Amino acid sequence: MLVGVAFAIIWMKDLLSISMLSGIYGLLSASFFVAMDAVDVAFTEASVGAGVSTLLMLVAITMTGRSEHPVRHKPLLALAVVFVTGSLLVYGTWDMPYFGSAEAPIHQHVAPRYINDSMQEIGVPNIVTSVLASYRAFDTFGEVVVIFTAGIGVLALLSVVRRQEDIEKIDSFNNSMHEQHLVLRIVAKMLIPFIMLFAFYVQFHGDFGPGGGFQAGVIFAAAIFLYTMLFGMSTAYRVINQSFMQILAASGVLLYGSVGVISLLNGKEFFDYSVLSSNPVTGQHWGIFLVELGVGLTVASVMVIIFFNFAGRSENSPPPVSKDS
Amino acid sequence: MLLGHYNYWIVIVLMMIGFYIVIAHGNLIKKIVGLSIFQTSVFIFYISMAKIDGGTAPILAEGIEQYSNPLPHVLILTAIVVGIATTALGLALAVRIKEAYGSIEEEEIQNKDNLDC
Amino acid sequence: MLIHLPVLQVIIPLLAAPLCLFLTKPRLVWLFALIVSGLAFLISGLLLQQVMTSGTIIYDLGGWDAPWGIEYRIDRLNAFLLLIISSISTIVLIAADTSIRKEIPADHHVLFYILYLLSLAGMLGIVATGDAFNVFVFLEISSLSAYALIALGKDRRALWASYQYLIMGTIGATFILIGIGLMYQMTGTLNMEDLSKRLPEVSQTRTVFTAFAFLIVGICLKLAMFPLHLWLPNAYAYAPSIVTAFFAATATKVAIYLLIRFTITVFGLSFSFTHFPLQLLFVVLGLVGIFVASTVAIYQTNVKHLFAYSSIAQIGYMIVGFSMTTMAGMTATLLHLFNHALMKSALFLALGAVMYRIGTTKLTHFQGLGRQMPLTLAAIVIGGLSLIGVPLTVGFVSKWYLVMAAIENGWWPVAALILLGSLLAVVYVWRIVEMAYFKPALAGTETIKEAPLSFLIPIWTLILANIYFGIDTRLSVQVAQAASMSLFGVTP
Known part of the structure; x- marks a missing residue:
């Protein structure tokens, strides 16, 4: 297929x-x-x-x-x-090695420790979460920075300075168009809280089942996309401030990083969560919680930034083709 | 014997389709679609090698002995994020190129550049 | 805090980048970025000193030991690289404030510094890490920020160059990802040290052969090694001047580092060069690269393009030195890595100054510029001499070691060809000198003044470094030798 x-x-x-x-x-x-x-x-x-x-x-x-x-x-x-x-x-x-064979080297080396010991060492049933947020937390930190970089990059490429009259013009246009979508709007209004609730569930349930900061961030952003599509850009602009989103994206990265800095200040290696609590396993729980929160925050806000800048570009008529030297 | 690898071969066919779209097509958006197919196929390759016959998803539960390898899953989670980041940036560039050149076809852009020189 | 230096090296610029958003004033952000980069420079200096005296430093991130967690492993080779990257970054940043005001719209200044710091952190991360997958993650941080930085260029062709780079770079990165995946499949580990222990057992398999091929092609795409260099000239020519100065000195060096790291440390010399016909391939491609790129450079009408092609030729020299697989050859390559970073950052910064004053780097606009911007042009001339390899400059030192290494191997024709390649450099540098000093100034350009101090200070710092390390070679040669010794497993 x-x-x-x-x-x-x-x-x-x-x-x-x-x-x-x-x-x-x-x-x-x-x-x-x-x-x-x-x-x-x-x-x-x-x-x-x-x-x-x-x-x-x-x-x-x-x-x-x-x-x-x-x-x-x-x-x-x-x-x-x-x-x-x-x-x-x-x-x-x-x-x-053959597909599905249990004898393949990857199942013999490194991975068995994750499967056998992660419960004692980290205390989280979802092994993927343990590896993601603790054993290989630095990779995941890199991943958050990648998405932050993409957000900043899109901002650098597409951001347009909006003037007040532009917003009003789009406003009137939107109002005329969106009146037809009354039913949709009401349904959406009822749906959006549930989507957001689901996002929170995914965010905090990643320890036990599939899910975690990244997925939650995307779902949360999806709720905002839906709102934007039905209520128009300018309404969304009024509710969600762009520079506030940038600050949020940056704070996500910083929240993640600061967990590592706390370990450093306590004389342990970067991202050693055992310093967060007297009990190492509880420390791991706290570490994973904070780190996932950082991921969720950055992902959701970067997704919104990217979407807004794309959509904002298309609503504003593009500037005339400039012929520079 | 042959069946042992058929899964990987299908993945390779997918990868090459993506790769072909990237290098042979001139439309900037389509190139990015090709790129994301190429990347997604590499993800499928990683996930395929994590699978163990009779294993289950790597979420610890009572009474399960055999789990699939969680490490490739983690790597691919990271790689998916990298992929979407690249796609977003690439599309943003395509939009700007359309505004600046009035086209998103490779040949037309090259021609316009040659005229400038 | 001293034991945490390896991670601080990467994490300081990485965390500083989002902090920039809180500062909002471009001037302030510039100062902040400069301090951060300076701090990274300081740390890399300390690290190099530590490594030179007490050997390899291992740092386990998250407190998990090596094959399970990610480790940073700093040896002489990457300590040297870290120093090159952070020093060039700091010096180039001095001129950034002045330069980008002319080249980038005001509301993008803060974003520019964020991306700059991210790309710095990405490169430092690639070099510092001892984990193969972590390399991929940081490679993408540095590449994504690089695409965005290049696209900030004024000309619309910057967008197109950036797009092409994005496509080529992502293909390269995906190839590397396939290579890492295949290696992982055969060994079950991602840690480089662990890989180097486990790969020999399976080195005869076709899968490892394929993994190696994919890694090499992926890295060579990033490296812009001839014939995979097509993305480079436009990317360098249309990016903002500061970005060009920074990338020309560092980005390809990081790729060379990866090449050395994977072929020698991870796969091991015997695999890379006996099981795989890498030597012949690299000598030939390196030499052809030198000649084709130098010849193309001669016909360029834009000086930025000219130096970009010259960069591709210089990569050829490094590849030739690398493919000798001797300690002398490796020392020459590492020396040239350092020396070329000094030359090209100085040259591209000087072009940035020209750009600042006359708004273009077309060769025809260089007419008579030698009298109007004497200090900047003198810098270009000295940098050019260094590029040719005239005695008393760093260029001579690296050419000398390279030729010596070739002779030691008994590769007389290669040594002769390296010298011949330098002659081509004479031609393209002469074209600039001729324009700038022996042609009358264009009408209406009497008002052009010398570049401001914020340019002259970093340019001349780099030029003086070119001369200093060309005369007093003890420091650079000692470090390069120590690094290549540790690569070949010889204890000094």
Whole structure:
């Protein structure tokens, strides 16, 4: 199925259907991840691959136009490169351990400790959470910084300075358009609190089941997207202040980092959570809680920043093509 | 014997489709779609190797002996985030390029640049 | 606090970046970024000293020991790299405030410094870590901020250059990710030290062979090694001048570091060079890279483009030294890493000063500039001489060691070709000198003044360093030798 969708993407010329298909691709791979026992990953892929990235593509397409020009040059070189790379990979699979085999080296080294000892060392049933937020907390910190970087990058590329009259103009336009959506608006108003509640549940339940800061952040952001789409940008602007979101994104990173700094100040290694409480396992709980909160905060606010800047760009008519030297 | 690797081969086909879209197509948005397919396929590859026959999701519970390997899951969670970050930035660039050049086709942009020089 | 230096090295700029958002005043943020970068410089100096006297430092993040947690492992090689990156970053930042006021709209200044610090932290993180996957994460931090920084350039072509870099860079990173995954699959570990112990057992498998191939291609894409260099010239030419000065001196060096780290430390010399035809491949590509890129450089009409192509040629020299697989060759490569960082940051900063005064770096606009901006142009000339490899400059030192290493290997033709390559550098540097000193000034340019002090101080600091390390080579050679010794497992 995945292969079918991927081939369809090659032949399609209409960018709108391509982005829809890529959403389907994300959703399919998410269900594949569930079959492979990777529930946390599936959760994330479903919200990111099928949700956020499709949404961003759709917004981008509204600004860039839908259709792709046919390829004029012969893609022989590209085919050759792809063929060589692909055959190298197939060649590499020859000596791989078989799919699903329990004897494979990755199941013999490093991972057994996570499976056998994480309960005593960290006390959290979800091993993925333990590894993510404690054993390899620094990678996850890097991940939060990556998403923060993306937020700042999008801001640097797309942010537009808004004038008051612009907002009013958009306002009147929005009001006329959105009156038709009365039913939708009411349904949404009822739904949004539940979505947010669900986000909080995912945020704080990551220790036990699939979920955690990242997924929660995306869901929370989705609630705000929904609000924005139905009530218009300017209403959303009034409720959610842009620079406030930036501060929030920065605080998420800082919250995460400060947990590490506390360990340092207590003479332990960076991100050693045992300093947070007299009992090391409770310390781990606190550490994971704070760190996940930092992740959630940054992810939600960066998603909102990215979305607002994309959408804000498309509502404002783009500035005339500037021809600089 | 052959069946032992068929899963990886399908993943490789997916990767190469994504890779092909990135290098052979001229449309900037489509390139980014290709890139995300390429990356997602690499994720599938990582997750495939974590699977153990008869294992379950790595959430500790009573009475379960065999768990799938949690480490690749963690790595891929991180990699997914990196992927969306790249996609967002790439799309933002595509939007700006459209505004500056009036096109998102590679050839047209190259032509306009050559005229400038 | 001294035992925490390895992590502080990375974490200070990393945490400083979001803090910038709270400061809001661009001037203040600049000062803050400068202090932070200076602090990183100080730390890297202390680290190098510590490593030189007492050997490798290991730091377990989160208090989890190595293969389970992530460790930082600072040896002579990466301590040297950390010093190069943080020192260049600090010196270049001095000129940032003046330069970006001309080149970047005012409301983006704070964002610029945040991205700059993130990319600094990303590079430091890549170099400091001893975990293969952590490399990927920090690689993406530095790359994403790099794409955004390049796109801040004034010209619309900056956007296009940044987009191309994004595509190439992401393909490279994904290749590296595939390589790491395959390595992990065969060994079950991500820690570099642990990998180097476990890889020999499985080194005959096709999977490890493929893993190695993917890692090398991915790194070479990031490295802009000929023929994978296509993203580099435009990215350097259209990025804001400060960004170019910083990246030209550091970004490709980080990729060279990764290449050395993976081929020698992780896979081991015997695997990389006997099981895999890396030597022949790299010598040939390195030499072809030197000649093609130098020749293309000669025909450039924009000086930024000219020096960008020259960078690709210089990468060729480093690759040639690396592929000799001897200690002398490695020493030469490491020396050139340091020396080239000094030259290129000085040259691109000087171009930034030219950009500041006349708003372009087209070669035709250099006419008569030697009289109007004497100090800046003198810096370009000295930097250019260093690039050629004239005695009393650092360029000579690294060429000397490189040629010596080639002769030691009995590679006479290679030594001759390296010298021939320098002749091409003479040609492209001469074109600038001719324009600036032997052509009359353009009409209407009488008002052009010398660059402001905030440019001249960092430029001349770097130029003096070029001359100082060209005469007194003890420090740089000693460190480079110690680093290559530890790489080859010889105790000094």
